[in-house]
Amino acid sequence: METKEAWHLTLVVFICWLAVFVRADAEDDIAFSAGESDTTKFGQAKSVRYLLYDVNPGEGFNLRRDVYMRVTNLVKELNKEEPWVLVLPPWGRLYHWKSPDLEQIKIPWSTFFDLPSLREHVPVIEFEEYLKLRGEPVIDEVYYLQGFKGGWTKWEEKMNITECNEGTGFVQDEEGNWYSWFFGYEEVYAKKFACLSYMGHATFIKPFLLKNTIGRCVMLPRAEVLLHDHFGNSEYWKARRSMVFAKHLRDIGDEFRRENLDSTDPEDKTELEDWTKMKRNHGDALGGPYVGVHLRRRDYLYAREGNLPSLKGAAKQIKKILKKYNLQKVFVATDAPSEEFEEFKNYFKKSKVYRFVPSKEIKEKYKDGGVAIIDQWIAAHARYFVGSYESTFSFRIQEEREILGFDPDMTFNRLCPDNDSDCEKPSIWKIVY
Template identity: 55%
Template sequence: MAAGGFQRVVCLALFLIFVDLLAFVSGDYEVDQQIFQPGIQGTLKVAAAKPRRYLLYDVNPGEGFNLRRDVYMRMANLVKKLQDQESWVLVLPPWGRLYHWKSSMDKQQIKIPWSAFFDLESLNRHIPVIEFEDYIKETGSAEIDEMWYLQSYKDGFFKTGKWEEKVDERDCNDPPVFRQDESGHYRGWFWGYDEAYVLKFKCVSAQANAGLMVKPLTTNTTARSIMINRAEVLLHDAYGQTGYWDARRSMRFSKELRLVGNEFRSKYLNSTDKDDKTIMWEDWRTFKPAVGTAKGGPYLAVHLRRGDFARSHSKNVPSLQGAAKQIREIMKEQKLKKVYLATDASDQEVKEIKKMVTGLVRYKPTKEELIKYKDGGIAIIDQWICAHARYFIGTALSTFSFRIHEERSILGFEPKTTYNRLCADNQSVEECEQPSQWPVVY
């Protein structure tokens, strides 16, 4: 055989050995794959790969859209820790039936997938996530093995006089809202999916960071699917640190909603990412702008809460006249002629503000857009436009404003243009405490 032919045969043999090794490592070999060693013929016992486990969760029905986004981050980082021991995936709870979602033409607003609001590809760069519909397809049904219904301890947080983390199975403090049917299945509200049910239900008292759930989830149960209900009871493991920001940066809005916001900015606010220096890289993991690199569009953005929030937080929320006065002063100070207003104010209240503030612009969805994007999508468009303004001022104690603070920090805006809030009427400078600044930690 010629030298060249011999070399080709050797290369082919090495290639086939390499392919076999890859198949072995990836688990493609059967459990009893025959192997050969010099002088020995035997069978290698390879353990079958464990099927991945599913973590589902839900939140107290009264919690709003932006608080639920925060709970997602806690659950995402719990799964991040679970991934160190086993293969877990986070099942995203469908959106719907939120108290503040009243304006959409689609009054039912249930079974809304996360992909309607967020970029799932981006979420999956942090941890594995799937929609509930995909969970049903993967497992073959809407059956959930266990539900852990979180509650506080009856003796309170500080029985010992100091904070201590603990999680224990306990009797239910209150009658469970999930009831057994004639088959012994636990049924209740599962995001509008009447076919969904739980096989085993238990109440769990918890005062802990989310990470403390790793041990009970991996050692106290072999259930393949576990749902943590009232997940807002669990706290962040390290608020404001790297893990927190990794989860938050992965929560990019859907491309369609960003496009709607960008088109509005370009058409009505003379704002583009190129001019505003807010171009984002496709992968959030490599997008790390220095503080102050973002310039923002030539407009002021204001988030003004009204309705029930204004009544319950009257000591921190200005009147319409007080808000208009502050808006005019900031526009003059920042030399801006347009102001974008995000608000839940009534149409009549908006008319009053427009009389007092010139250059006021709002995004007003058509009936078709309300049906298509729903209240959650409209809120995201508002937040996206506010996040790109030259200067932003929000409402004290509002999670809606807080999410905009985060978005602007991720884009690279200066804190002084971001962490601002409207003061209540006759509130002194000392009393009108500005929001805490939380810089991105990479």
Template identity: 60%
Template structure:
């Protein structure tokens, strides 16, 4: 069993003597925590893993200066556009407001980390995995074990480890790599990082293996509130709302403060724009979650009923459905309602990629009078989060489309904001 006792932070003998970084520490010689996620995970699950690791870094900073290195974004399952240029090595600043992130925990981009390093080296990599034998009871534990799967290769010539490293596989190497079987929360990694390594840069791979320390508490919501989208993406979404959906923050009561730390809302403070927004997840969900996903015809029926109930004449659709299915949906909805879908310009797609277009969809959905999502979709979950932050009545947020065969149709769990 690995040593997991709490110890005071100790500088390693070969720590570099760098200037104080801009993240607000009054320290020199910070340590850097990097992380990565299973390549098959989607954009919104990756956002959730960021939250787990950000809380870990916040806790590490109680014992010494650590900086979280943000993993560049690369092509994901839903990022399939061929006319947007490369979807590799995308920095977080493309999608998120880094100043806002830094108000919770100090962060830098991966390319900034490389610029600060004397060599393109990550000193230690720990690849997290589940226990081969499974587990009978829940108990937090971690052990160094043989790798069940090892995505890294040992280069005999350089005497270093080579791997994907966020698309920098030809440039970045690691000095040490070990596999660790772990069962526990993200915070359980803290004593290991303090007691078992003095490396200046440490990477946790497969970080989704560890869980949230406390899901839904005030700290959870602090890091979630800090994850504001980039100002430019918000502006694009706001312009679309104003032009097509008669939606403006002042009249919708959805004005953001300059800093998330100064914003505290009550349920019902936000009114939202005069439109219904729906996240209609299709693609693989039609096959793997057949019992949860309605037919296009039944989805249209539910949307019309909800729009009539709330006296809304406009319906905004965020969906991964092909154009044919979207047109079918519009046909079933009919001319009683105006149906909209965000169509990015070529410039927006090339600059902000598929991930940015998805964020604009989420931002527009977050400002609707009424939101309806898809069951078990992280895309819908994140919209619900945004609406909690803005101060919507939960009745107008935690709704989902139902399969026509689902007689009970349980609505989403209400994870309400905590301050």
């Protein structure tokens, strides 16, 4: 590795950590201060440490975004004691990313999200940046999170190094090094591996990381085991607001809105600002003159049988919304095959129904995940949004609309099954600043 490049990466890590240090210090005057009996001098800086995590391979894109929020707030707490940088796990091989013509591994976070915005919350770097900084493909300690064997009869926060409950995917070679999938990087190995049975919130593991680990980089596979400390509070929303989509994806979505849906930010009152300063009231956003729909199909028809409408039933509900709000256009984000979408469109005789179909270049460059984000971005800017039952894809759109400042009545809605026209609405999680 060239010395100049190594110096640059080190500077990036220092700057992004320093930014969070200053912000934390501004928010909490006692952050980083020593206790009365602590003789540590301010100038005695500690070496930067790295936290890496992974999620159960079966979990989808939008649940992984939720796990990121749990881990990022853990890193924020760690930085109150010593400098930690979050290493972003590369994307790839997700269940719903099924395009056979795409190589969808080792995808950096910058493909999908705006890294400077993430760094306004905690210091983060890409996995490849970490490898360059270390100069060797090594992770010092891995603690594979798992539930306690036999389950639990009462809730209590606890953890313990135990035998592994199941196959972990980690194997040890003759030299004592541990190997696993590691996001498709075959040369990467870990020096130490153990299973950690865990029940607790994300920050409950903080003392363990500070006092029981010494490695420069610690990895936590199955990080979905860590629970939100306070779901829906201001810290949750700071993490969520920092997850701004990459500008190149927003630009594609904005172009589609402008050309097909008569929708622009100035007219829709949906201008995006620096999230650390942006504070919207409910009803500030108007939205484009169209109905945004998340119409979940495929495996969901079986997984949520009885809670989703037929195509005809969904069209009937949407036409009522169009009439109520005097709208003529519908944007549909859906995993439905093309023949189902055409059937759905045919139920609309007086309205235009749109779906984002990526060019070959866009799909190759931004993968299935990028296309999903473009869908979410367009749906989030609609005058009225209606989603699918218990879908994290719909939930992420609802969060985006909360950030933009939409009226909750125009956001927290779902498509009802054909036999229940007055089904229960989704839970309303309003933004907290």
